[in-house]
Amino acid sequence: xxxxxxxxxxxxxxxxxxxxxxxxxxxxxxxxxxxxxxxxxxxxxxxxxxxxxxxxxxxxxxxxxxxxxxxxxxxxxxxxxxxxxxxxxxxxxxxxxxxxxxxxxxxxxxxxxxxxxxxxxxxxxxxxxxxxxxxxxxxxxxxxxxxxxxxxxxxxxxxxxxxxxxxxxxxxxxxxxxxxxxxxxxxxxxxxxxxxxxxxxxxxxxxxxxxxxxxxxxxxxxxx
Amino acid sequence: xxxxxxxxxxxxxxxxxxxxxxxxxxxxxxxxxxxxxxxxxxxxxxxxxxxxxxxxxxxxxxxxxxxxxxxxxxxxxxxxxxxxxxxxxxxxxxxxxxxxxxxxxxxxxxxxxxxxxxxxxxxxxxxxxxxxxxxxxxxxxxx
Numbered sequence: 001x002x003x004x005x006x007x008x009x010x011x012x013x014x015x016x017x018x019x020x021x022x023x024x025x026x027x028x029x030x031x032x033x034x035x036x037x038x039x040x041x042x043x044x045x046x047x048x049x050x051x052x053x054x055x056x057x058x059x060x061x062x063x064x065x066x067x068x069x070x071x072x073x074x075x076x077x078x079x080x081x082x083x084x085x086x087x088x089x090x091x092x093x094x095x096x097x098x099x100x101x102x103x104x105x106x107x108x109x110x111x112x113x114x115x116x117x118x119x120x121x122x123x124x125x126x127x128x129x130x131x132x133x134x135x136x137x138x139x140x141x142x143x144x145x146x147x148x149x150x151x152x153x154x155x156x157x158x159x160x161x162x163x164x165x166x167x168x169x170x171x172x173x174x175x176x177x178x179x180x181x182x183x184x185x186x187x188x189x190x191x192x193x194x195x196x197x198x199x200x201x202x203x204x205x206x207x208x209x210x211x212x213x214x215x216x217x218x219x220x221x222x223x224x
Numbered sequence: 225x226x227x228x229x230x231x232x233x234x235x236x237x238x239x240x241x242x243x244x245x246x247x248x249x250x251x252x253x254x255x256x257x258x259x260x261x262x263x264x265x266x267x268x269x270x271x272x273x274x275x276x277x278x279x280x281x282x283x284x285x286x287x288x289x290x291x292x293x294x295x296x297x298x299x300x301x302x303x304x305x306x307x308x309x310x311x312x313x314x315x316x317x318x319x320x321x322x323x324x325x326x327x328x329x330x331x332x333x334x335x336x337x338x339x340x341x342x343x344x345x346x347x348x349x350x351x352x353x354x355x356x357x358x359x360x361x362x363x364x365x366x367x
Contacts, residue, residue: 082259082262083262083263083264084264085256085258085264085265085266085295085328085330085331086266086295086297086306086324086325086328086330087297087304087325089256089258089259089266090324090325093365123261124261124262127259127260127261127262128259128261128262130259131259131260132259154302155302156301156302156303157303158303185305185306187300187303187304187305187306188303188304189302189303189304190299190302190303190304191302206302208325
């Protein structure tokens with residue numbers, strides 16, 4: 001009975017299906033193992049992506065922008081101020097280098113959000129971001145809008161000044177008191193936040209990080 | 225006569241040497257080129273004190289700018305914060321680095337915007353009353 005030609009063909013077919021299934025399973029498991037063996041070097045991913053809320057800010061060309069500015073491209077978001085002598089220029093130089101190394105064109109943008117709207121007018125912001133790289137987008141806005149936007153990412157910042165011999169701190173979202181003048185400090189987040197082309201905040205890089213690690217992580221995230 | 229001349233020359237040299245002893249060697253000094261219309265630049269360098277006693281820098285001025293402050297960038301959790309320092313101690317036979325992301329001189333209120341062609345002179349004032357002047361170039365990136 002077992003040697004009947006019909007039975008033999010059925011067994012051969014079953015064997016073939018089993019072999020193909022095993023191979024398929026092997027490929028899937030192998031791919032999973034590969035991805036577990038090559039995790040991101042510096043980026044810390046959120047447990048789940050967070051969709052950006054609606055917001056209104058102004059870009060360095062004086063145009064009103066909302067969440068759409070983050071769609072259809074990857075974004076690296078950094079909060080700072082243009083009167084920053086040390087940390088911000090260093091960070092933007094690094095991010096400009098990354099843009100050059102990625103050569104990603106419109107697929108990747110760096111977004112510099114000024115949290116010092118009183119000193120950083122549109123023209124100053126345009127000159128500032130343009131100095132580092134043409135693919136850096138400058139954003140500014142009211143203190144309240146900036147505070148809400150920064151809070152979504154968990155980007156802490158405040159401003160401090162000495163007024164009448166006393167150190168005062170001006171929290172995020174509060175307009176600068178008129179008696180503060182021009183000499184004050186902005187204390188701001190050092191992290192670089194990653195937003196995907198669906199407009200979702202997916203993770204961040206904590207400074208200091210190696211440029212090579214950010215490059216390799218962004219290449220993995222962008223599937224390049 | 226010659227003997228006396230030589231003696232006074234020696235005394236003078238010893239006095240000058242004493243004054244020089246209050247000073248430091250400034251290495252790899254440079255000013256970070258800032259974006260146009262930015263009213264602030266940072267200066268970086270290594271300050272080497274070859275002397276057997278510490279040197280204290282109590283004041284800094286620059287010929288380019290009305291304001292010069294000694295700052296230290298440090299982190300408080302996720303935030304970067306700048307501290308204003310009143311003085312800088314350079315320990316005996318040691319080097320202190322003013323480098324991006326740490327200690328730096330903040331130059332403000334420049335008479336003219338600093339460009340890659342600018343030559344700047346900075347003067348340190350020491351705790352013993354002596355001063356020392358040195359020159360810096362403006363660069364896009366450091367050494």
